[in-house]
Structure formats: C-alpha cells, structure tokens
Amino acid sequence: MTFQVFDTTLRDGAQREGLTYSVVDKLAVARLLDEFGVGFIEGGWPGAVPKDTEFFRRARTELDLRHAVLVAFGATRKAGVSVADDPQVRALLDAQTTAVALVAKADTRHVERALRTTGAENLAMIHDTVDHLVREGRRVFVDGEHFFDGYRHDPAYGAAVVQTALAAGAERMVLCDTNGGMLPSQVTAVIRDLTDRLGIDPALFGIHAQNDTACAVANTIAAVEAGVRHVQGTANGYGERPGNADIFAVVANLELKLGMPVLPEGCLAQMVRVSHAIAEIANIAPDTHQAYAGAAAFAHKAGLHASAIKVDPLLYNHVDPSVVGNDMRILVTEMAGRASVELKSRELGLDLGSSPDALTRVTKRVKELEAGGWSFEAADASFELLVRSELPEGSPARPFTLESYRVLVEHREDGGVVSEATVKIRVRGERVIATAEGNGPVNALDEALRVGLTRHYPQLRDFELADYKVRILEGSHGTGAVTRVLLETSDSSGRDWTTVGVHPNVVEASWHALVDALTYGLAPTPV
Numbered sequence: 001m002t003f004q005v006f007d008t009t010l011r012d013g014a015q016r017e018g019l020t021y022s023v024v025d026k027l028a029v030a031r032l033l034d035e036f037g038v039g040f041i042e043g044g045w046p047g048a049v050p051k052d053t054e055f056f057r058r059a060r061t062e063l064d065l066r067h068a069v070l071v072a073f074g075a076t077r078k079a080g081v082s083v084a085d086d087p088q089v090r091a092l093l094d095a096q097t098t099a100v101a102l103v104a105k106a107d108t109r110h111v112e113r114a115l116r117t118t119g120a121e122n123l124a125m126i127h128d129t130v131d132h133l134v135r136e137g138r139r140v141f142v143d144g145e146h147f148f149d150g151y152r153h154d155p156a157y158g159a160a161v162v163q164t165a166l167a168a169g170a171e172r173m174v175l176c177d178t179n180g181g182m183l184p185s186q187v188t189a190v191i192r193d194l195t196d197r198l199g200i201d202p203a204l205f206g207i208h209a210q211n212d213t214a215c216a217v218a219n220t221i222a223a224v225e226a227g228v229r230h231v232q233g234t235a236n237g238y239g240e241r242p243g244n245a246d247i248f249a250v251v252a253n254l255e256l257k258l259g260m261p262v263l264p265e266g267c268l269a270q271m272v273r274v275s276h277a278i279a280e281i282a283n284i285a286p287d288t289h290q291a292y293a294g295a296a297a298f299a300h301k302a303g304l305h306a307s308a309i310k311v312d313p314l315l316y317n318h319v320d321p322s323v324v325g326n327d328m329r330i331l332v333t334e335m336a337g338r339a340s341v342e343l344k345s346r347e348l349g350l351d352l353g354s355s356p357d358a359l360t361r362v363t364k365r366v367k368e369l370e371a372g373g374w375s376f377e378a379a380d381a382s383f384e385l386l387v388r389s390e391l392p393e394g395s396p397a398r399p400f401t402l403e404s405y406r407v408l409v410e411h412r413e414d415g416g417v418v419s420e421a422t423v424k425i426r427v428r429g430e431r432v433i434a435t436a437e438g439n440g441p442v443n444a445l446d447e448a449l450r451v452g453l454t455r456h457y458p459q460l461r462d463f464e465l466a467d468y469k470v471r472i473l474e475g476s477h478g479t480g481a482v483t484r485v486l487l488e489t490s491d492s493s494g495r496d497w498t499t500v501g502v503h504p505n506v507v508e509a510s511w512h513a514l515v516d517a518l519t520y521g522l523a524p525t526p527v
C-alpha cells in the first residue's frame, strides 16, 4: 500500500497559540510544503473558519501543486441531522478538493459527554458522512479523535469506529493521540491489539500524534514500525498546545533511519530551506536546536568531538547534514581544543593546520578570553581577526589608530535624550577629530567614526549596524561584572558579520566590537 505523508501545518499547525496565517501566508506555506514533496496538504476547515473558506477558493486558481493533493478538513455531520442538510458537510464539498479529512469521535466518553449522543448515533454520523462524501467523488480520510485513549478505555468501540469508517469507504483510518499523552510502547500495543482484533492490514491506518509527552515523533515512528503507512505532522512541529509531530523529523527518520523513500527524489534536501521559510511566514524564530533542520543540529562545541570530526565527520554526526540541506558547524569556545580551532579556521578559509605554534596560541588565547567573558561562538569575524593576527601574514591593518574617544549623554528639559561622541583618530597619517550625535552612546560613537573615516573609506556608507546585543555577565573569581556586546554589521552585498567586545564598561565593550566590525568590513581583501 502506498505510503502517505500528510501535512497539517495549515490546519493543526494553525491551532498553535500566537500563530495566525493570512490567506496569502497559507498559499505561500502550501507552495513550500509542495516543494518539500508531501503527498497531502490539509489546508484548513472551510465553513468553520472564513479565512480557510477563502483559502480553498483562491487555491483553485492560485496553487499549482506538483506533488501534493489539497485536503479540506471538517467534522462528521451533527447528531440528529441528515448529512445532506448539514451546512458544515456542504462547506466541505464546496471547497472542491479531491480529498477530505473528517474528524470523528472515537472515544465513548467524548461521544456521551461532549457530543451528548449515543455510540450508535456517532457510528451513524461517521458512516453517513463518509458515504456521502465518497458518493460525491471525494477521497476520505477519517481522523479518529482521542483514538488511543478511547481504545484503552473501550477497545470494542474503537474497533467499531474503524470498521464503520473503512466500510463506508474511507481510504485510511487515522488513529489520533489527540491529548498527546501516549508513549511509543502504548501506541504500539494499541495498534497491535486493533490489528489482531479486526484481522486487517495496519497499512490502512494513519497516525496523528500531538506532542504533549514530547513523544509525537517517536509515537509516529512507532506506529510506522507497527505497520501504519500514513503519517501526519506539521512543519517544525507547530500545533495545538505543545504541538504536533514535526513532519521534518518524521520524514527524515523514515527516509534515513528506516530506509523508506517517502518523499519524491531530491526533496529531502529542501528541508532546511522549507523549514526556515515557513518559520519566517509564521513569524516564529526558527528553533536553532530543532532536530535535523535547526542551525545547531550539526554544530559541535566540545573539543573532543572536533578532534574525531577531523578524522571523519560521520564519527560525530548521526547523518550527513547535507542530505537534509543542513551544514555542520564547529563552534569555538572555552570547550575548544586545537582540533576545533583548526576546523573552524578551515571553515573560514584559513590554514592553521600548517602552523602548529599559531594553532596552540590561538587555542590558548580563546580559552583565556572566554574565561574573561568573551564569546566567539557567535562572533566569527572577531575570531577570524584573532586567527589572522597569529598567522604569518598578520591580521588586516586597523583602518585607524585611536588617540581618544569621549561620549556624553545629554538629558534635555523636553525629555529628549541625546548622545554625542567625539573621536580623535589617525587615518592614513592624518589626524582627524570628528563629532556626531546619536540616539545612544554606541550609535553616536559609530556615527562619529563614520564622519572621521568616510572620506578615506567611502564604502563605510554601505555598512549598517544590523543588531546589537548586550549581556551583563556575573563576575567570577572575585572580579566585578563585565558586559559582553555582540554587534552584527551588514552591507548591501548581503555580507553580514558579527563581532564581540567585553569590558566592565558597556561603552568600551561596544567600542571593541565596533572597531573589530570596521576592521573586518574594511579589510582590503574581504575576510
């Protein structure tokens, strides 16, 4: 039976607190999911959510999906109502998708207490709705809500729901862990028991796992190992409460661990791009530590890791990062050894391997500086300048030498606060005194330096201070607190680079980061 990858980013994913898609967002996410190669995209609940009705209307002309089938989601008919007269069911047909997913109650406690009807009427609701939609030419998937809880409570009723849905023509019966409370062993036990009880192929089942025990991906994989051949999930695990099974981790595990080619050729490598693009649309910062797709998924900090990676990257990576479109990164911190520093330098295009003394000096220097509060992990440009200073060719010359700087903060009677900075510097043999105002001391210093330097370095006009982060670090070993500043600079060519400065005084810490930023950015040979 064909394996089905069913994405519900636009339905269950949209149930995440704080996430709201516009119709245009939904169309863009659907295109991305299609590029990732999922087989089904559940677009929302037409008739219940006006935006979803509109999404399906526009999808008809604006989406040209290559891999995926669009699915409209809704509920079984209401109790005591004829299916043909149920406006929600009508709305599902009006969405004009080839496939429909129906949520159906599968737990007697929900039937009796939430639906306030009988088990027999709920089975009739399932039968009538599936039958009606199939007769209207739809492929129908039935999501058995609270299936696992319900089955553990009353297995005979859970089995009756499955039989009813499949007999009425449902293509797959999706077993839902709606409250997300299952563990993998419990998922396996229910599927085995259900399969034995009904004597049917578990490939007819699907799995939809919420993540309340942080086991959604594991539960999904357990279901597949028990024979299920339809998996549901969402991009980056977005969803109701803690979320849903992360479709990226599910698919990568299936392809790379279980050897099941569930995506079209070449699509797995789109993962990181698609994951980040969807995060961008959802306006949620990508989770750096997300398995497979996170920027830190293959980032190595420990010196011992790096020393083995130098021999063979796979010694410390569970898969080759490039198969999911990710990269391995070496982080240089206080935990670095010589191998980490050498590999990181190589990543930056510098050869420390043939200068063992320089390698030792840089490693020692990194450890000393990190002990004093510096952090090179996110400040590649400062690290690169440090490495270059130890190489025979030396670091790029500072674009100026400092005589002094001074910063004033003026609180004005009208409530305005203005900073003013004066720098006295030597640029190419010339003494320059420059003054500028800014909205803060660092901005004023940056402006004053630009005033003083731009005549000699016109490209400075193109530099932009993109981000500025300050962290106060507790003093250790009896020293006072220090301030660490991370400065991100960018230019119009798309280059961006981060520098670090540390000092008890925040302005001086910022100054160090600023000087590194200009030195790096103005280096004659781009570094």
Ligand SMILES: CC(=O)SCCNC(=O)CCNC(=O)[C@H](O)C(C)(C)COP(=O)(O)OP(=O)(O)OC[C@H]1O[C@@H](n2cnc3c(N)ncnc32)[C@H](O)[C@@H]1OP(=O)(O)O
Pocket (backbone or CB within 6 Å): 045, 047, 048, 049, 075, 076, 077, 078, 079, 103, 104, 105, 114, 115, 116, 145, 178, 240
């Ligand atoms: C497990 C899941 O996450 S499934 C997805 C859930 N998603 C959503 O709920 C998002 C969209 N929902 C909505 O916009 C609204 O809840 C609507 C339009 C569906 C319903 O709104 P309302 O008519 O105001 O009803 P309300 O939300 O209060 O209650 C749901 C109704 O559906 C009924 N219902 C619940 N589950 C089912 C089901 N599986 N099959 C049929 N009817 C159901 C309830 O009994 C209740 O009926 P009642 O109004 O006759 O008591």
Ligand SMILES: CC(=O)C(=O)O
Pocket (backbone or CB within 6 Å): 012, 103, 143, 144, 145, 146, 176, 177, 178, 179, 208, 210
């Ligand atoms: C259908 C669904 O989202 C659930 O049961 O969790």
